[in-house]
Amino acid sequence: KSNARHKAIDQLKHDTKVIKSDYGELKVKVWHQAPAMAAKLSVAFMQQLQKMHQQVQLVNNKRILQNIESSYQEKLKELSLLENNINLKSADSLIYKLPAAKTLRANALVQQLTEYEKLRNQYNLVITADPEVLVIVENAAVPVKHDRPDYFITILATVICSLVFAFFVALALEKRRINK
Numbered sequence: 001k002s003n004a005r006h007k008a009i010d011q012l013k014h015d016t017k018v019i020k021s022d023y024g025e026l027k028v029k030v031w032h033q034a035p036a037m038a039a040k041l042s043v044a045f046m047q048q049l050q051k052m053h054q055q056v057q058l059v060n061n062k063r064i065l066q067n068i069e070s071s072y073q074e075k076l077k078e079l080s081l082l083e084n085n086i087n088l089k090s091a092d093s094l095i096y097k098l099p100a101a102k103t104l105r106a107n108a109l110v111q112q113l114t115e116y117e118k119l120r121n122q123y124n125l126v127i128t129a130d131p132e133v134l135v136i137v138e139n140a141a142v143p144v145k146h147d148r149p150d151y152f153i154t155i156l157a158t159v160i161c162s163l164v165f166a167f168f169v170a171l172a173l174e175k176r177r178i179n180k
Helices: 004-015 035-092 100-129 151-179
Strands: 016-020 026-030
Touching (some): 004 016, 035 100
Antiparallel strands (some): 016 026
16 A cells, blocks of 8 residues: 555545436546646546446447347248248148248248347447447536535534533533522
8 A cells, every 4th residue: 555556546536426316417526635636537537437338338239239149040040940841841742731820930030030130230330339328417617626624624613612512501500500
């Protein structure tokens, strides 16, 4: 922990808060002695969050596309086997009626394959477009002063208020004792 980088990371962890509001917004708060630096750190932190979330979304979309591809290939194999089976049986007999279940299954497979093709195209478009996952509504403004409470002044005010309250309580108790 003597390394300056680790100290800076610890200080940044201590001075940074990411809050999710009631409306689902992410709010990044950074405290720093220099107000301009606090705004810069906040913007940089939000950019890093954007990159991280975008990378996660890209990996998820690629994984989903792989699953769609494998399912598409399975359905394609099933359709080709079904068509080969139908073609073999129809070649054996001249007057052969295709069973209704097999034709229904073949039609259903063709319909599923068209849906899979649509999904493949949509996910390819999403992967190549790489849309932004987080929308930054408002960048951090440079505050007039840092908004972290000054602990020394807060403790001093608490001690003074406590002494004044204790004085008034002692005065009230003394007055009550004298009046009895």
